Amino acid sequence: MKRPSHNHRCAGDLLAFSAIVLFAGYSLFLRLNPEVPTLLFLFAFQVVGAGIFTLIFLKDGFPKISRQTLLLLVLLAVMAVVRDFCYFFSFRLTNVANAAIGHQTVSIFLLFFAPYFLKEKTMRREWIAVFIGLVGTVILFYDTQYQEKSWHNTEGIALAVFSGLLYAGLIILYRHLQNGALLTLRTINFFRFFLSVLMLLPFLSLFRGFHWTTHVTMVLFFFGLLYAIIASSMLQLAMKWSRALHISVIGKSEPVLAALYAFLFLGEIPTWNAAVGGVLIIATSLWLMLCMHQTEEVFE
Numbered sequence: 001m002k003r004p005s006h007n008h009r010c011a012g013d014l015l016a017f018s019a020i021v022l023f024a025g026y027s028l029f030l031r032l033n034p035e036v037p038t039l040l041f042l043f044a045f046q047v048v049g050a051g052i053f054t055l056i057f058l059k060d061g062f063p064k065i066s067r068q069t070l071l072l073l074v075l076l077a078v079m080a081v082v083r084d085f086c087y088f089f090s091f092r093l094t095n096v097a098n099a100a101i102g103h104q105t106v107s108i109f110l111l112f113f114a115p116y117f118l119k120e121k122t123m124r125r126e127w128i129a130v131f132i133g134l135v136g137t138v139i140l141f142y143d144t145q146y147q148e149k150s151w152h153n154t155e156g157i158a159l160a161v162f163s164g165l166l167y168a169g170l171i172i173l174y175r176h177l178q179n180g181a182l183l184t185l186r187t188i189n190f191f192r193f194f195l196s197v198l199m200l201l202p203f204l205s206l207f208r209g210f211h212w213t214t215h216v217t218m219v220l221f222f223f224g225l226l227y228a229i230i231a232s233s234m235l236q237l238a239m240k241w242s243r244a245l246h247i248s249v250i251g252k253s254e255p256v257l258a259a260l261y262a263f264l265f266l267g268e269i270p271t272w273n274a275a276v277g278g279v280l281i282i283a284t285s286l287w288l289m290l291c292m293h294q295t296e297e298v299f300e
Contacts, residue, residue, distance in 0.1 A: 012241030017253070019234040022226060024257035027091040027099070029223050031266055036216055038089045040207065041223055043200050045084060048224025049193035049232075057190060065191075069181045073188070076173045077195035083166035086159040094156025096262035097270035100255035101278040102160025108134065108284070109168035117172045136280025139273050185236060193228065252282050 030041060057063070065073070090099040177183045255278060262268035270278070 012238040015234045015241070016238035016251070019231045019238065020251055020254050021257060022231040022234075024100070024254045025261055026088065026227070027096040027258055028261055028265055029219065030088055030091045031096070031262075033216075033219055034092075036219065037207065037210070038085065038092060039200075039203060040210075040220060041088055042081065042085050043197075043204070044220035044224040045228050046081070046193050046196040046200060046224075048221065049189070049228035050197045052229050053186070053190035053193055056186070063183070063187045063190075065181070065183070065187075069177070069183070070191075072173065072177060072181070073191040074195055076170065076177070076188070077192050077199065079166050079169050079173065080192055081196045081199060083163050083170060086166065087163035090156045090159040090163065092156070093159065094153045095268050095270070095274070096266065097255065097259040097268070097274040097278065098153070098157050099160040100258035101274060101282070102157050103164045103167070104252065104255055104282055105161050105164035106167040106171070109165050110171065113168055113172060117176075132280055132284045136277040136284065139277035139280065189232075255282060 030038065087099070087103055090102065174185075174188060177188050178185065259268075259270050259274075259278075263270075
């Protein structure tokens with residue numbers, strides 16, 4: 001297989017960073033539109049994604065899958081919906097920095113899961129990184145008991161960390177479905193969004209009295225289009241062009257950008273424990289990525 005050229009790799013890095021710049025703006029939609037329930041943001045995300053992929057497969061033909069694979073896809077859709085809801089809702093219970101940093105615990109959970117689900121051996125220095133990352137997580141929770149609305153703050157961090165756990169599970173399922181069931185990423189995403197919409201449909205009855213406006217409709221549509229299609233497609237294309245290590249490192253800039261957006265547009269200043277815990281979690285995540293990719297070839 002022909003390796004990506006230097007220009008393609010540079011373009012891939014730029015695309016990855018551009019996607020992260022977009023993903024870091026999740027909180028702005030959720031915090032600047034408090035009248036829109038989190039569940040509606042989640043539903044819009046799935047509906048737009050399902051709609052676009054349905055149009056694609058109407059042209060190319062729908063894939064056929066086995067019953068066992070369908071069960072795995074249902075599990076993936078359930079995990080994806082719960083993960084997205086927890087992550088979205090965490091922005092409304094705690095500050096943006098806490099939520100974005102808590103979500104980065106995905107690297108820590110992946111190291112725990114790797115020996116059992118991916119059959120990957122772990123090294124001592126990786127466990128050292130996990131310990132430091134866990135210390136960072138404890139620090140993130142540390143002074144919530146002294147802050148105003150501390151119960152909601154603690155819940156928000158917990159939901160963000162739980163979303164990191166589910167994200168690790170999603171990564172494992174995606175890898176299994178691609179390698180074991182030999183499904184393309186496009187096929188997996190189609191079933192993920194389509195099944196997610198079916199699961200969320202019964203909850204729409206909760207919003208019969210919701211006051212719909214043109215503004216709300218446009219916000220939800222743009223949210224789904226921006227994140228389910230544009231940002232996700234940019235990141236997937238970047239993964240084809242750039243090195244996996246580059247994508248992993250670039251992805252760790254999301255909490256920093258999210259905190260910057262929160263400072264500029266929401267007037268939020270990260271607390272001391274978010275700064276210290278964030279440095280530990282993000283630094284160890286970067287170290288884990290370097291450990292996992294240390295055997296990758298750097299030069300042509």
